[in-house]
Amino acid sequence: MESIISVNAIHKAYKKRKSKQIFTAVSNVSFSVMKGEIVGLLGPNGAGKTTTIKTICGLLVPDQGTVTINGFDSVRDRKKALRHISAVLEGNRNLYWRLTVFENLVYFAGNRGVPKKEIAKKVEELLTLFQLHDKQDELVNNLSRGMQQKLAVSVAMLADTDVVLLDEPTLGLDVETGYEVRNLLRHIAHEQGKTIIISTHDMPVVQDLCERTIIINEGEVIANERVDQLLRLFATSAYRVEVKASLTDEQQAMLASRFPIHHWEADTLEVNLDQEQDIYKLMAILKQNETPIETINRTGINFEQVFRKLVNEGVTS
Ligand SMILES: Nc1ncnc2c1ncn2[C@@H]1O[C@H](COP(=O)(O)OP(=O)(O)OP(=O)(O)O)[C@@H](O)[C@H]1O
Numbered sequence: 598m599e600s601i602i603s604v605n606a607i608h609k610a611y612k613k614r615k616s617k618q619i620f621t622a623v624s625n626v627s628f629s630v631m632k633g634e635i636v637g638l639l640g641p642n643g644a645g646k647t648t649t650i651k652t653i654c655g656l657l658v659p660d661q662g663t664v665t666i667n668g669f670d671s672v673r674d675r676k677k678a679l680r681h682i683s684a685v686l687e688g689n690r691n692l693y694w695r696l697t698v699f700e701n702l703v704y705f706a707g708n709r710g711v712p713k714k715e716i717a718k719k720v721e722e723l724l725t726l727f728q729l730h731d732k733q734d735e736l737v738n739n740l741s742r743g744m745q746q747k748l749a750v751s752v753a754m755l756a757d758t759d760v761v762l763l764d765e766p767t768l769g770l771d772v773e774t775g776y777e778v779r780n781l782l783r784h785i786a787h788e789q790g791k792t793i794i795i796s797t798h799d800m801p802v803v804q805d806l807c808e809r810t811i812i813i814n815e816g817e818v819i820a821n822e823r824v825d826q827l828l829r830l831f832a833t834s835a836y837r838v839e840v841k842a843s844l845t846d847e848q849q850a851m852l853a854s855r856f857p858i859h860h861w862e863a864d865t866l867e868v869n870l871d872q873e874q875d876i877y878k879l880m881a882i883l884k885q886n887e888t889p890i891e892t893i894n895r896t897g898i899n900f901e902q903v904f905r906k907l908v909n910e911g912v913t914s
Contacts, residue, residue, distance in 0.1 A: 601681070601760060601792050602630040602653060607662035609648050622648040623816045626662070630794060632759070635786045637807035637824070638796040641908055645816040646796040647686075650764050653794070654684045666760065683709075683753040684762040691749060692737045698748055699724070699733040702755070709756040723751040727781065743774030750781065760792045761785065767799045775799065779806050804828070804900035814908050827903050834870040835902075839891040840883060848886055855882070859902065867896060869906065 610621045623645040630636050638646050651657040653664050655671050655678065664671040669678035685691075692701050702720040711719050724730045727747045737745060746766060753761055766782070767775040783806055786793050795802065803810055803824060810827065812820040820827070843863040844852070852858060852866065856879055860867035870876060876893070883890055 599632050600629040601632045601667055602794070603665045604628050604649070604653065605663045605665070607649070607652055607659040607664065609645075609652060609657060609659050621816055623652075623659075623813070626813065626816070626818055628811050628818060628821050630760075630792055632792055633786065633790050634809060635782070635793045635795070635807050637803040637810040638794060638813065639798075639803060639810055639904060640813035642798075644813045646813055647764055649813065650684070650686070650762050650794070650796050654682050654686075654762050655679050656686075681759045682762060683756050683758045683760070684764070685749050685753045685766060686762075686764045692745060692752065694738040695736060697734050697736055698729055698740070698744075701737060701748060701752065705752045706755050711755055719755060723754060726754075726784075727751045741774075743770045743778070746770060746774070746778060747781070750778065754785065758791075760794070763793065763795045765797055765799075766795060767797065767802055775802075782806060800899065800901040800904060803904075812904065812907055820907050824900065828900065834873055834875075835867070835896045836870065836876055836879075837865065837867045837892075837894045837896045838879065838883075839865045839893075841889040841891050844888065848888065851886075852879075852882065864891075869902060 605627055607623055607626045608621070609623045610619050612618070613620055626645070626649060638649060640646050648657065652659050653666070653671070655675055658672055664678075666678040667681050669681075671678045693704065696704065699720065702723060703716060706716045706719055707713070724733055727750070729744070729747060729751065732740060732744055735744075737748065740748070750763070750766060753763075763782070767778055770778060779802055782793060782795070785791050795807065797803065807824055809823050810820065811818055841864070844861075844866070849861060849866075856868050856870065856875065858866050858868045868879065870879075880890065880893070
């Protein structure tokens, strides 16, 4: 596959306004994104995701390193590079709140260079795709957050660029609307061949939608892997152990001090072991404690557990 975005060892520091101290927001961040890929940019608050996204879309100039988009340097060839990108940053804040849905689409179509005679067709297409027809005459101000977010994404689609960058596209949406936005993004990537980079805290978005994830922690990339690969890697060491009698508080404390147990019930524990053979140690200890084991099963692991483990322990294997 061909790479469309290449982030090469970018570094960005900010000067804190009050203390004047220099704070490194991203350091030596490198990754590539292939044409048509959906990549999730993940990380705890303040990790450097927005800084990375803003650097890719040319809103920030890195102190060191480069970004190339379709082979064009985002600083030296800014205009040519940015022609390939649209971004939804800070969600609905970029919309005109006193205009209707329809008026926003028409305004931004002109603004993003859609030829005049194609505007009506383009707006119609997007109203249909995003199911915004029955809201088209509503003021943005009166829309729900979910509707505003859908409109913000549809505005980003007007320019028909190869790459769409989205900063927290499902922030604050209810489960149903979040699901709808996820399906739309999947449709856009698969049916229209767009490359999508999403920065998010929303783990189901990553597990369900992204093919690959780049995890940033304290300004550095700590993982760059396929999502299914990460889930497989961690699932091999996830177990659910059911015992015949309830564990005492003492037994629970003793086990917790030796194994990374992430879920307890009276007679069940779930653990993500660092090494597969640790399950035998766990079995031996339960036996010593005269706690007969009822069942041991491998469990599924969700992306949130993988993410926490990576951020807390900084390991991918
Ligand atoms: N303009 C700025 N001036 C000073 N510090 C900044 C500025 N922008 C970001 N930072 C700092 O840089 C770090 C990275 O911020 P960034 O917004 O990139 O993180 P993030 O991963 O997007 O976080 P969040 O998930 O909270 O949005 C943070 O510690 C932030 O306080």
